[in-house]
Amino acid sequence: DVKVTQSSRYLVKRTGEKVFLECVQDMDHENMFWYRQDPGLGLRLIYFSYDVKMKEKGDIPEGYSVSREKKERFSLILESASTNQTSMYLCASRLPGGNEQFFGPGTRLTVL
Amino acid sequence: GQQVMQIPQYQHVQEGEDFTTYCNSSTTLSNIQWYKQRPGGHPVFLIQLVKSGEVKKQKRLTFQFGEAKKNSSLHITATQTTDVGTYFCAGPLIYSGGYNKLIFGAGTRLAVTH
Numbered sequence: 001d002v003k004v005t006q007s008s009r010y011l012v013k014r015t016g017e018k019v020f021l022e023c024v025q026d027m028d029h030e031n032m033f034w035y036r037q038d039p040g041l042g043l044r045l046i047y048f049s050y051d052v053k054m055k056e057k058g059d060i061p062e063g064y065s066v067s068r069e070k071k072e073r074f075s076l077i078l079e080s081a082s083t084n085q086t087s088m089y090l091c092a093s094r095l096p097g098g099n100e101q102f103f104g105p106g107t108r109l110t111v112l
Numbered sequence: 113g114q115q116v117m118q119i120p121q122y123q124h125v126q127e128g129e130d131f132t133t134y135c136n137s138s139t140t141l142s143n144i145q146w147y148k149q150r151p152g153g154h155p156v157f158l159i160q161l162v163k164s165g166e167v168k169k170q171k172r173l174t175f176q177f178g179e180a181k182k183n184s185s186l187h188i189t190a191t192q193t194t195d196v197g198t199y200f201c202a203g204p205l206i207y208s209g210g211y212n213k214l215i216f217g218a219g220t221r222l223a224v225t226h
Contacts, residue, residue, distance in 0.1 A: 033213070040121065042200060042218035043155070058213065090154060099145060101214065103154040 003027070004104035006091055012110045019078040021107050023091030030096045032074035034058075034066065037088040037106070046089075049074055050096060081111045114139050114205050118217030126225050131188045133220035135201035142204055144177055144184045145214065150197040158199075191224050198222070 007022035023032065030051050035043040035058075045058030049068040063085060067075040074093075078085055088108050092101040115138045125131050135144065143162045147155040159168055161177035161184060168175045172195075174187045188195055198219040204212040 035216075040218060042118075043216040045213055048213055056213075099143065099160050100157040101145075101147075101155075103156070106154050 004091060004093055004102050006089075006104040006107050008107050009105060010108050010110075012112065013078075013081050014112055015082060017078075017081045017111075019081050019109065019111075021076040021078075021089055021091075021109070023074045023076070023093075023104055024072050025074075025091075025093040025102070025104075026072065027093070027102070028071065029093035029102075030071070031094050032068065033092040033094075033101065034064075034074065034076045035090045035092065036060070037090055043090065046076065081109075083111050085109065086111045114203075114215055116201060116203050116215045116217040118201055118220055120220055121218065122221045122223070124223040124225065125191050127192060128190050131191050131195070131222055133186050133199050133201075133222075135184045135186075135217050137182045137203050137215075140181050142181075142206070144181075145202045146175060146184075146186055147200045147202065147216075148197050149200065149219070153197075155200060188222075191222070193224050193226055196222060196224050 004025045013019050033048040034046040044060050046064050047066040049055045052071050055066050065077045088106050090106045091104040094101045117136045145160045146158040149155045165179045166177040172189045176185045198221045200216050200219045202214040202216045206212040
């Protein structure tokens with residue numbers, strides 16, 4: 001079974017802090033994704049990476065950056081956390097050109 | 113840009129009643145996927161439909177892909193409390209480089225009363 005893990009289930013940070021969210025997958029998937037999920041808005045894509053060191057902006061990249069130094073790991077960085085970044089963050093991976101996305105358990109981030 | 117719209121946003125049914133959620137895309141889709149997210153959980157892939165007019169069944173769940181490949185539906189027969197959750201549809205947006213990303217609908221949250 002594909003396993004996608006995220007570094008924290010719950011995280012509380014203060015405004016202005018730099019925040020790192022880590023995602024690791026164990027199935028050698030080339031493609032990885034970061035979403036945020038907010039009530040009534042569904043899943044919105046922040047960034048994705050189709051291979052190591054490659055990244056593409058999604059629909060809402062402002063205030064975020066990413067890093068993909070190794071195939072299994074995709075990091076989401078909030079350079080200076082703000083209260084409007086309080087959300088559920090979901091990481092996903094899949095095979096290239098493929099279909100099914102495998103999601104991690106999510107990190108619920110609260111920015112005070 | 114490409115949009116995927118889902119209705120209703122929320123539905124509350126009595127156990128044993130049927131439930132349907134509808135998904136509409138602003139553009140023709142090469143395929144459509146459905147995911148289920150249980151309360152407190154993460155989205156889990158249910159199925160993918162590829163062909164125009166395709167119908168697939170998974171026990172009490174019936175998935176349809178429209179003839180024009182712009183809409184889809186998920187129908188649950190005789191709902192059970194285990195069906196509770198949010199159902200998302202998603203369609204691919206294909207980039208010129210050949211890779212694609214999924215555009216998700218906002219989801220339909222299903223509540224089932226025993």
